[in-house]
Amino acid sequence: MPGTVLTITSGKGGVGKTTATANIAAALASRGEKVVCLDADIGLRNLDLVLGLENRIVYDLVDVVEGRCRLRQAMIRDKRLPNLFLIPAAQTRDKTAVSPTDMVQLCNELRQDYDWVLIDSPAGIERGFRNAIAPADQVLVVTNPEVSAVRDADRIIGLIEAEEKGPARLLLNRLNPALVREGNMLDAEDVLELLAIDLLGVVPEDESVVVSANRGTPVALDANSRAGLAFRNIARRLLGEDVPLMPLEDSGGLLQRLGRLFGKGD
Amino acid sequence: MGWLDRLRGNKNSARQAKDRLQLVLVHDRTDLSPGQLGALKDELIEVISRYVDIEPQAVEIQLSQSGREQYLVANIPLRPTRRARR
Ligand SMILES: Nc1ncnc2c1ncn2[C@@H]1O[C@H](COP(=O)(O)OP(=O)(O)OP(=O)(O)O)[C@@H](O)[C@H]1O
Ligand SMILES: [Mg+2]
Numbered sequence: 419m420p421g422t423v424l425t426i427t428s429g430k431g432g433v434g435k436t437t438a439t440a441n442i443a444a445a446l447a448s449r450g451e452k453v454v455c456l457d458a459d460i461g462l463r464n465l466d467l468v469l470g471l472e473n474r475i476v477y478d479l480v481d482v483v484e485g486r487c488r489l490r491q492a493m494i495r496d497k498r499l500p501n502l503f504l505i506p507a508a509q510t511r512d513k514t515a516v517s518p519t520d521m522v523q524l525c526n527e528l529r530q531d532y533d534w535v536l537i538d539s540p541a542g543i544e545r546g547f548r549n550a551i552a553p554a555d556q557v558l559v560v561t562n563p564e565v566s567a568v569r570d571a572d573r574i575i576g577l578i579e580a581e582e583k584g585p586a587r588l589l590l591n592r593l594n595p596a597l598v599r600e601g602n603m604l605d606a607e608d609v610l611e612l613l614a615i616d617l618l619g620v621v622p623e624d625e626s627v628v629v630s631a632n633r634g635t636p637v638a639l640d641a642n643s644r645a646g647l648a649f650r651n652i653a654r655r656l657l658g659e660d661v662p663l664m665p666l667e668d669s670g671g672l673l674q675r676l677g678r679l680f681g682k683g684d
Numbered sequence: 685m686g687w688l689d690r691l692r693g694n695k696n697s698a699r700q701a702k703d704r705l706q707l708v709l710v711h712d713r714t715d716l717s718p719g720q721l722g723a724l725k726d727e728l729i730e731v732i733s734r735y736v737d738i739e740p741q742a743v744e745i746q747l748s749q750s751g752r753e754q755y756l757v758a759n760i761p762l763r764p765t766r767r768a769r770r
Contacts, residue, residue, distance in 0.1 A: 565701050572709050579752070601696040608702045612709060614752045 420529040421452070424536050424656070425554035426589075427578075429570025431541035433562045434591035437627060437637075439538040440468040441646070444636035445653035447502035451533040454493065456524075457507035458550040459540040460515060466506045470634020471496065480508035483520045489527060498639070503532075513545045518552030525553035534656075543577055551578060557586040558618060563593055563604040572613055587618040589652065594623045606663070619652035620663055621645050710747045714754050721745060728758065737763040 426439045439455055447453045457465040460480065466472040477492040482505065489505075496502040508515060521537075528535045539550030551557060557578050561571035571588070578586045590606050597603035606620050624645035630637040638649040644664075651661045711717060716724075725745040732738055744759040 565705060568705055569708060569712065572712060575752070576713060598698070601698050604698050604701050608698065612702065612705050614749075 421532045421534055423525045423529065423553050423555045424534060424558060425539055425550050425556070425583075426536065426558045426560060427539035427547060427550055427574060428541050428560045428567075429543070429572070429574040430561070430567045433541075433560050433567050434589075434621070435541070435560050436464045436468050436538050437631065438558070438560050438589055438591065438621070438649070438652075439465060439536050441636045441638040441649035442653055442656070443502055443534070443536050444469075444496075444499060445638040445650045446534055446536075446656065447496070447499040448639065449653060449657065450501065451657070452501050452531070453534045453536060454503040454505065454528055454532045455536045455538065456505045456528075457538050458516075458521070458546060459538060460507045460511055460513050460546065461509065462540065463507035463509045465538045466494075466504060467634060468631050469496065469502075469504055469636065471504050471506075472634070475506050478506045478508040479524075480511050480515045482524065483516050489524070498635075513540070513549065516549050518548050521549050522553045543574065547574070547577075548581075551581060551583050554583050557583050558589055559586045559615070560589045560591055561609070561613075562591055563598075563606075563609055568604065568609055568612060575613060575615055585615055587616045588613060589618055589621065591621045592623040593620050617663075618655055619648055621648040621652075710749060710754065713749075713752075714747060716747065721747070728760075732760060737765070739763055 426435050426442070428435050436459070443453045443455045455465055455469070456479065457463050458479070459465070466475060471494050474494050477487040479492065481487045482489055482492045492505050493503045494506070496504070525535050535553075537550050537554065540546035559571050559575055559578070561567045575584070575586050578584045588610065590609055593606065594603055598605050606617065610617055622644050624637070624643060626637050626640060626643040627645050630640060630643070637643045637646040638653070640646045648664060651664065654661045725743065728745065729738065729740045729743055733740070738760055742761045746757050748755050748757045
């Protein structure tokens with residue numbers, strides 16, 4: 419059975435696409451799926467860093483498309499997760515070096531050998547976005563619970579529909595449970611009601627995301643991280659499991675929950 | 685935010701965010717600004733008045749939505765007809 423091409427995109431930049439791509443890929447691979455990630459953010463490559471594979475790049479996406487190397491040569495295998503591969507973006511070219519047709523052809527090839535092809539899209543509504551969604555079977559829109567990110571998400575959801583790649587699903591990233599509780603952050607329900615699309619998962623704001631990015635080890639591999647658990651749940655939902663959302667109130671771990679019980683809050 | 689504010693419930697910025705987004709998204713999705721909607725309403729009143737007697741002040745034109753589908757909803761009360769029916 420050919421694999422699934424899942425494109426991870428957003429309207430606003432910096433909302434967590436690369437983080438989500440790396441972690442969903444790692445979570446899928448650790449469940450035994452064969453996964454290849456494609457960094458489509460040409461000129462601003464980052465997925466290699468987040469995955470900790472930056473030192474092993476020889477060829478990139480543009481080299482493949484322009485025929486300077488074979489597809490296999492551009493694929494970097496993760497040493498921790500032998501089922502996980504990366505095709506890095508070119509750093510010194512721009513988005514016009516690749517066309518939507520190139521992406522479709524490349525993904526048709528990758529689909530034959532991999533269960534999942536995850537595409538890390540650049541932000542925005544330009545060529546890079548069109549490249550990233552052209553081969554998609556499924557589209558995941560990442561946003562934050564914040565006014566401009568939600569507005570831009572709505573715009574991109576409309577464009578995905580117009581390109582007949584919908585319905586997109588939502589990943590709400592960086593939700594801060596304490597802020598939601600005090601009424602100063604949009605809740606997942608609010609965002610879903612506004613955007614009127616299905617939710618794939620909610621990832622809490624979590625320092626461990628920054629720490630793991632520093633180290634180049636995806637947080638999804640960290641058994642103690644809340645965000646890691648959220649990404650693992652998302653991977654399970656992609657595999658068709660019915661996994662309930664993790665409760666907001668649980669966000670602090672046992673000690674903090676006890677603290678709250680005694681009126682300290684967090 | 686302190687517990688006093690919380691009790692008063694007057695600092696709920698999430699509520700404001702949601703209300704503001706609700707309005708802005710409706711217009712983003714249709715590419716219709718509030719100003720254009722006003723102009724549309726004026727022209728509609730003008731056209732309809734050529735055929736039936738209406739009360740311009742009572743006319744309501746709104747964008748509404750169901751899921752991601754947008755609708756233009758017009759509420760145009762007619763004046764009771766003065767011509768006697770025989
Ligand atoms: N759940 C989270 N908790 C804390 N920090 C996060 C979380 N998700 C992402 N971040 C941080 O936010 C920053 C932006 O994330 P990331 O690079 O994944 O966004 P992006 O959407 O790929 O950005 P770009 O549009 O520039 O490609 C990073 O520093 C990342 O570590
Ligand atoms: Mg990125």
